[in-house]
Structure formats: structure tokens, C-alpha cells
Amino acid sequence: xxxxxxxxxxxxxxxxxxxxxxxxxxxxxxxxxxxxxxxxxxxxxxxxxxxxxxxxxxxxxxxxxxxxxxxxxxxxxxxxxxxxxxxxxxxxxxxxxxxxxxxxxxxxxxxxxxxxxxxxxxxxxxxxxxxxxxxxxxxxxxxxxxxxx
Amino acid sequence: xxxxxxxxxxxxxxxxxxxxxxxxxxxxxxxxxxxxxxxxxxxxxxxxxxxxxxxxxxxxxxxxxxxxxxxxxxxxxxxxxxxxxxxxxxxxxxxxx
Numbered sequence: 001x002x003x004x005x006x007x008x009x010x011x012x013x014x015x016x017x018x019x020x021x022x023x024x025x026x027x028x029x030x031x032x033x034x035x036x037x038x039x040x041x042x043x044x045x046x047x048x049x050x051x052x053x054x055x056x057x058x059x060x061x062x063x064x065x066x067x068x069x070x071x072x073x074x075x076x077x078x079x080x081x082x083x084x085x086x087x088x089x090x091x092x093x094x095x096x097x098x099x100x101x102x103x104x105x106x107x108x109x110x111x112x113x114x115x116x117x118x119x120x121x122x123x124x125x126x127x128x129x130x131x132x133x134x135x136x137x138x139x140x141x142x143x144x145x146x147x148x149x
Numbered sequence: 150x151x152x153x154x155x156x157x158x159x160x161x162x163x164x165x166x167x168x169x170x171x172x173x174x175x176x177x178x179x180x181x182x183x184x185x186x187x188x189x190x191x192x193x194x195x196x197x198x199x200x201x202x203x204x205x206x207x208x209x210x211x212x213x214x215x216x217x218x219x220x221x222x223x224x225x226x227x228x229x230x231x232x233x234x235x236x237x238x239x240x241x242x243x244x245x246x
Binding site: 023024026029030031032033034035036039041044045048050051052053054056057058059060076093095097103105109111112113115118120121122123126127128130131134137138141142145148 | 154158162163164165167168169170171172174176177178180181184185187188189191192193194195198200202205209211212213214215218219222223225226229230233237
């Protein structure tokens with residue numbers, strides 16, 4: 001195989017190792033430290049924030065190559081051309097990947113000598129969007145049912 | 150040789166305990182980890198706080214109010230849809246009797 005092929009293979013292997021390293025770092029998100037914030041003390045109260053974390057990622061890659069067919073007895077045509085003493089050929093590789101991550105505050109934990117208090121965090125934007133979606137789908141459904149009667 | 154990670158993991162993990170005035174609180178998180186060749190996903194969410202005070206231990210759940218509200222809205226929509234469908238079916242049957 002030529003130097004070109006080795007270069008393509010090395011480059012693909014490097015990219016693969018880099019992305020595999022990223023996937024290995026998924027473990028960082030599984031630690032409790034990713035969910036619970038650093039405790040902050042104000043007077044007698046110690047406050048810890050709690051959040052939900054979601055992360056997903058994936059990647060794929062491939063490579064391939066080939067060379068021309070040797071001239072057969074009595075055959076004519078361009079594929080039998082020989083460049084610089086080597087058979088015509090080509091190699092290539094490619095890859096791609098994607099991912100998504102999101103975090104959302106869930107609660108605030110307050111610890112003081114009187115005890116522990118957990119205050120939920122309401123994401124009014126999400127609730128509002130869900131409400132509008134439900135309302136919209138109900139209106140569409142009612143409209144269709146009324147038309148069909 | 151590198152340590153081989155499990156393909157699926159659903160575990161409860163303890164956070165760093167926090168002490169304040171004789172109260173010791175240990176937060177807990179639930180981790181869902183799925184790995185496949187070439188990727189993976191992690192869903193990590195807080196679930197409870199273990200409270201130790203005066204020799205007694207209790208567990209306080211962490212309620213995800215936003216998710217609860219979203220699920221309640223979804224359940225309401227499903228219920229209304231089923232009731233409307235049942236009513237429409239009744240009306241349809243009456244019309245063909």
C-alpha cells in the first residue's frame with residue numbers, strides 16, 4: 001500500500017482516538033458533583049443547588065479504497081492506464097458525530113440547625129409551553145370532531 | 150489495559166455530605182448510563198436527601214415540580230381525548246340506530 005493509504009489510516013485512527021476519549025469522559029457527568037452544586041453558607045444556612053443533567057453523543061467513521069483492474073489479454077479501454085508504474089487507485093475516509101446536552105435546575109436544598117428544607121424550582125417557560133401545546137392539540141381535536149359530526 | 154465500562158448502568162450515587170448545626174445531609178442522585186460502540190448517553194438527576202439528626206436518619210425526596218406539572222398536563226390531555234372519543238363514538242352509534 002502507498003504512503004497515501006497510511007496517511008489516511010493514521011488520520012482516521014487519530015480522529016477515532018480523539019472521539020473515543022470524549023465518549024470516555026461521559027463518566028464525568030455521572031458523578032454527583034455534576035448534579036449537586038458546591039455548598040454555599042450564609043449565616044446559619046447552607047444552600048446546595050440540585051439540577052438534572054442529560055448528555056448524549058455518538059459518532060461513526062469509515063474508510064475504503066481500491067485499485068484498477070490489470071489489463072486482460074486483448075482488452076482495450078482507459079482503466080488499463082498505468083501511472084508511474086502503479087495501478088490506478090484511490091483511498092478515502094470520513095466520519096461524523098453529534099451530541100446533545102442539557103441541564104435544568106430542579107430544587108434548592110437549605111440546611112440549617114432547624115433541619116433540611118427542599119424548595120422545588122418551577123420552570124414556568126416549560127410548563128407554559130406544555131400548557132399551550134395541550135390546549136392547541138385539544139382545540140384541533142375538538143375542531144376535527146365537530147366537522148366530522 | 151483500559152478498564153472496560155459497563156454498557157448499561159442504573160445506580161444511586163451519594164453526593165458529598167453537608168453538615169450544619171448538628172444536621173448532616175447527604176444528597177443522592179440517580180444515574181442512568183448507556184454506552185454503545187461509538188457513543189453513549191447519561192441522565193443524572195437528584196432524587197433524595199438523607200438527613201441524619203440526633204441519631205435518627207430520614208429520607209426527604211426531591212420532587213421535580215416542572216416534570217410533575219408536564220406529566221399532569223399530558224395526563225389531562227390524554228384523559229380529555231379519551232372522553233371526547235368515547236362521546237363521539239356514542240353519538241355516532243345513536244345516529245345509526
